[in-house]
Amino acid sequence: MDEDIMSSPNRLVECRICHSEDEDSNMDTPCSCCGTLKYAHQNCVQRWCNEKGDTTCEICQQQLKPGYTVPPLPPLLHYGSSPINFGYVLNSH
Numbered sequence: 317m318d319e320d321i322m323s324s325p326n327r328l329v330e331c332r333i334c335h336s337e338d339e340d341s342n343m344d345t346p347c348s349c350c351g352t353l354k355y356a357h358q359n360c361v362q363r364w365c366n367e368k369g370d371t372t373c374e375i376c377q378q379q380l381k382p383g384y385t386v387p388p389l390p391p392l393l394h395y396g397s398s399p400i401n402f403g404y405v406l407n408s409h
């Protein structure tokens with residue numbers, strides 16, 4: 317007996333970034349990763365690029381496919397922009 321299983325056109329895959337499941341048609345495969353790791357939401361990948369500041373996959377070390385952008389370099393964090401006065405002595409009377 318052979319059951320004819322309709323292969324569903326959309327199967328659920330897990331976004332490797334936000335770990336939520338979605339239909340693979342909603343997912344992107346931005347790099348050369350294979351298996352379940354290759355799927356990610358386009359928005360998630362873009363957000364990831366924004367946070368990382370580059371478009372290279374950390375797993376497969378491939379450039380993500382065109383279409384993903386990186387923001388301009390974030391402004392340097394200015395710690396200690398106000399000078400710290402060492403040797404400031406409290407004079408108590």
Ligand SMILES: [Zn+2]
Nearest residue numbers: 331334357360
């Ligand atoms: Zn996602």
Ligand SMILES: [Zn+2]
Nearest residue numbers: 347349373376
């Ligand atoms: Zn990859």
